[in-house]
Amino acid sequence: MHKKCLYLALVCLTFVQFSCGGCDGSGSGDVDFIPSEDEVVTTSDVNYDAEAMNEVIASFSSPVEMAALLKDSDVPFSQKYLMDPDKVNGYTSSFKRALGLGILSADLGYLNVYSKTSMILDYLVGIRKLTESLTLGQFFDFQALKRLATSDDNIDSLLIMSVQSYHNMDEHLRNNQRSNLSALMVTGVWIESMYLVTQVAKERPNEEFKNTIGEQKGILNNLLPILKLFKGNDKHFADLVGNLEEVKEVLDVVKITVQVKDDLPVESEGAIVQNEESIVTVSDEELSEIITVTEKIRNKIIN
């Protein structure tokens, strides 16, 4: 009898340990499968330094950062900068869906930062469609987000939860040999953020936006080699790389130099001030070309 008890207890313990597989917050423990429809290139097909690649993908900016910068610059809200969320109904490949997920995440960030709760629901619906078709639905709690979106008091919670959902999806993809989709998500965020700031700069030219746009040269130079890894025989990736090469071409004329001011960082009003400064040089004509090409490529990507 004693032995029986011990065996039963061990079985219970084993069950508890296995059932807690997702308790570290890294996932739900759901079985993840790669959608079969059109995934030509997956991470396992590509020769690369996985750690280095994931490090670069993970470093990319939060989907709310550009919006936060625009709002802090007193740029008024404008819906015309955003993608129509109904467009996702026409996205039938996981390639297109992952890119669209990044684009809508950046748009959702923009709506969150500007507290446009009445418009958020349409974007949540669009993102839900994409996450479900990419088998990422477990990271996007639509009902909870919808509840938060219906109250202006919960805008902080909504922003935190939606940004966390984005990062959890991204992390899950990278940890499950789906870095190709993760790379597409960050590309979507990047092109939409770039589109937002270039559209604003077109209407309200100033030195700050010029600097922000020029600095994107370095970001794109980090992103492109990753996308090229997946190019292989995949036509979708090859087209995307070709499109972004066009943006790179116009960004390449931007000159960025770094000046070191002192030996150590200094503190000013409680903040550490970095003593290395990058200086961006770009003419108005060059900026105008960057704006035009970004608009063309972003619109090509969303359609």
Place this chain on the structure above:
Amino acid sequence: MKKLFIILVFAIVALAMTTSTADAQCKQQVVYQCATQTEKAIYLRDFNTKLKRDAADEETGMKWTVVLNKGTQYRFSLCAPDGFQDQVVLTLYDSEHPENSKPWGSTYDKTTKSDRKSFDFICNKTAMYYISIRFKAGEGSKKACAVGILSFVGKSTNK
């Protein structure tokens, strides 16, 4: 005998759950509380890690990469469960400003041996940086977790 069996099962389940919790990242509630303590700064992302030191010279915690943009003032905040706040340190560094010699910023000042819950960083160079969260040297006798929050304070006005 039945009583003994039930007690045994409960004891083992409780032990299993305690072990699993102590060896895990911080719970969502800790992340949320930390993210909403950043005053008027806008939450950008969090860095959640479990902390465990089995040997005195073992490196603990994790590091992450993050792109910071020129002209922006960022806030880095660190939260840990009660009893662990003064054992953990968050550090911002890059390849030319290493974590252990001259990082850009840290929640722990080695010279004055003082802690701060957060620090602001005015970024003047768009580049990839590293953020680490680790036990301080000599700390870490028990398992813990910690959360770092990166938030957007505003455009930098410092020139």
